[in-house]
Amino acid sequence: MKAPRFKSWLATLPSLNVQQRRQVLDALHPVVGLDQVVALIDQIRTPGRCCPRCGGTHCYRHGFANDLQRFRCCACGRTFNDLSGTPLARLRLKCKWLDYSQVLLDSLSVRKAADRLGVHRNTAFRWRHRFLSWAKLDRPDALNGIVEADETFLLESQKGSRKLDRPARRRGGRAGKRGISRELDCILVARDRHGNTIDAVTGRGALTAAQLEHHLLPRLNRGALLVSDSNAAYRAFSRKHKIAHETVNLRAGVRVRHGVGCAFHVQNVNSYHQRFKAWLLGFRGVASRYLPNYLGWCWALDGRRISSPEQLLRIAIKVINR
Structure with missing residues (x-):
């Protein structure tokens, strides 16, 4: 939209009624969320950007793809973006990532998270373990005293397995042996x-x-x-x-x-x-195979070590292209 047309559109906003203003805000919310996520990714990644294949630091801009700036390595010719090599690579709907980070801070179940964000429950489940993949590694270097x-x-x-190596238990069940x-x-x-x-x-x-x-x-x-x-x-x-x-x-x-x-x-x-x-x-x-992720999730929430969606997203993508 050109500047004169945008100014005329902006001047009409005070004349909108309550329902119309809400519709405008709902339409702008995903775009604002996407801009925040892209800006945050660029801010975290700019220092020390390197090629995920050869580790080279010399690269140049090579267009855009999936709302992210692409780069081409001068040494090996590989193209990459700031999420290449991270657990969040190839995930879609970036405009909802900050909202999903807040969902993790609120400890919502998969179905409640899917209902809040308007995504499929399989997407909510997949995002949960992608976001926690590196957040669980954010631990102290040593214990002292x-x-x-x-x-x-x-x-x-x-839970969730298609094939079991034991008879199924109803509603969790109990151990067959004492102690x-x-x-x-x-x-x-x-x-x-x-x-x-x-x-x-x-x-x-x-x-x-x-x-x-x-x-x-x-x-x-x-x-x-x-x-x-x-x-x-x-x-x-x-x-x-x-x-x-x-x-x-x-x-x-x-x-x-x-x-x-x-x-x-x-x-x-x-x-x-x-x-x-x-x-x-x-x-x-x-499920037992996901227990390390839940331990890291609980440790992140314990004592409010992570208190904002931006902080959680930073931890989820801080180790990039390594």
Whole structure:
């Protein structure tokens, strides 16, 4: 639209009634959302833009495609855009990405998210795990000071699978064996007194020292004090790697032991377990293969670490073309 025609159209806006103004806003909302997303992507990507194939930094503009600026690498000739190599590559409806980020912050179910955005439920489900693919990796580099560690268990689920390797259970069901068995997914959570948290799905069944070496040791400061329950896996892990270790005998009813100037307990971790399981109830069951994404999602929301749709979108696309 040329400038004189636009000015005349703009001058007629005050004469619109309420219903007409709402129609204008509804028509402009997707375009404004698209402009915000494209501007945010360009802002994040401009520093350090490189080719996803060869890593070259010399490129030139090569037209537009799917509302994004395309580039061609001077070294290898490959064309790419700012989402190439990211989990959000090839996703459509960019105008609704910020609204969907708000849906994740509100912890809505797939069907409620689809109804709010006006998309198919399969799209809402696919977007959920694309947006969380890298957000779950945004974790602290190390745990320091007094580090509490404990595990919790969820019933293994094959929700959404077309073929099951066991008889189907009605409405989630229950484990066929009492206690800890291979029918349960083990979730390890370690948390220091500053609130830094790491977690991992270690596998099925009881926790082992080898799993602690794989998931906990790389993020545990060697000068930290590890506090756990009386599980033998923690003792073997601490003894092997010479890590200071204190235990709390929960089975005997001892929840807190007082030391010199500090208290030994795992209440922070257990409280995190309760918050995670209570938050998970709103999704009516989660498939075991997606548990890492939900752990990262809960960690992002815990303590309001991520408080805006723009911040969540930044995390979802921050590692680009790497």
